[in-house]
Amino acid sequence: MSQNNAAGAAGVADLRFCFYGAGSMAEAIVRGLLGEGLARPERISVVNRSNVDRLNELREVYGVQAPAAEADKSRLLREADVIFLCMKPKDADVALRGLAAFISEKQLLVSVIAGLSTATIGKLIDKPVAIIRTMPNTSSTIGLGATGLCYNDFVTTAQQATVEALFRAIGITAVVEERMMDAVTGLSGSGPAYIYYVMEAMIEAGMRLGLSQEASHELTVQSVLGAASMVKETGEAPAELRRKIMSPGGTTQAAIELLNDKQVSETLVRAVLRAAERAGEMGAALERSTIS
Known part of the structure; x- marks a missing residue:
């Protein structure tokens, strides 16, 4: 593990991660977690709505859990300490409303959904849950990304340190106020x-x-x-x-x-x-x- 990640990585290996969405950014984060030794494959799960071939691919390449059965997806979402919201923006409304049934206030949500505020995610989940909004860029897929992050009021200092360590596994991070996330998108996102x-x-x-x-x-x-x-x-x-x-x-x-x-x-x-x-x-x- 890199020295930069060590400070924020205490206890990370004991967490369970679930990725809701199996696109390229989800894969980049999974690769970073495993490559930096921040998590073990058996503690990472990836779920999506219907693309079984994609789930099989991620399971074969990374050894993560990628179930096709709805009951297994629901279980992994409930068991996760950190849920990464990696669905497409157009699918966010329906997906988040459906996800609300599996979310508890003890979990941390990390959003990679472009343009969706932490306040709106909170309204759709309808629970006082910790939410971290992020804006990575495509260079994250080779470990050279730049990610802007902001937090809602329920995020603890420990959760902040954990997520910053996770995203440093795929590049550098910059913590900004949420009103500056559009600037991050314009500068480093694009x-x-x-x-x-x-x-x-x-x-x-x-x-x-x-x-x-x-x-x-x-x-x-x-x-x-x-x-x-x-x-x-x-x-x-x-x-x-x-x-x-x-x-x-x-x-x-x-x-x-x-x-x-x-x-x-x-x-x-x-x-x-x-x-x-x-x-x-x-x-x-x-x-x-x-x-x-």
Whole structure:
């Protein structure tokens, strides 16, 4: 287990985890729990509504419990100390209302449902239960995620430490006020897509300059990987590292001047703001549909 996880992991091995929903994010968290030694396979269960093939796949790959029988699903939900809500937002209303019958006030709910507030989850469950809302991103599937977290008033300090340790198994965490979760969504939730977008353009540029697709792809990937690693390992600001590359009158300066002329930096800022705004719009729509 990594040293970062040790502080919050006391007692975690004794907990029972149940994942309601068996998508890629649920799998990423399961992989992190097992990979960091935070839980044993027999103490992890995964349930979904009807996709038996997916349950079989997770059972075979990770050794977790993944029953198809409704009675077994109900039992595992009741026995779990921590229930991860990993269903799709469109299914949340029906799923949470149905889940309420199996929830006790001693359990902890960890939501990975985009846009749904802890207050609305509480209303649908209709019990004073501890709820932690999270916003991971897709890089969590390879252990390099960034996850924003917020808590409702019923979450204890011990529960906070436990869940932060769990999500550090798949990347880094940032605890924020719930009103800032849309900002987390716009910045890091959608963040990988912005980088992929830039990478697409760089690969295309390399090919226009005569490089093969393979060479252009490899050079772009390594450039992005190296740049991110430089920021992390040196601790220097991106702006300072960029200035170190820019020789007066050189190639990098010529490129940056064109990007500035086209207001690329401001456009990227506006893109992140728009993503956060859209997260709020979608969340509001989801809230209206679930409480109507």
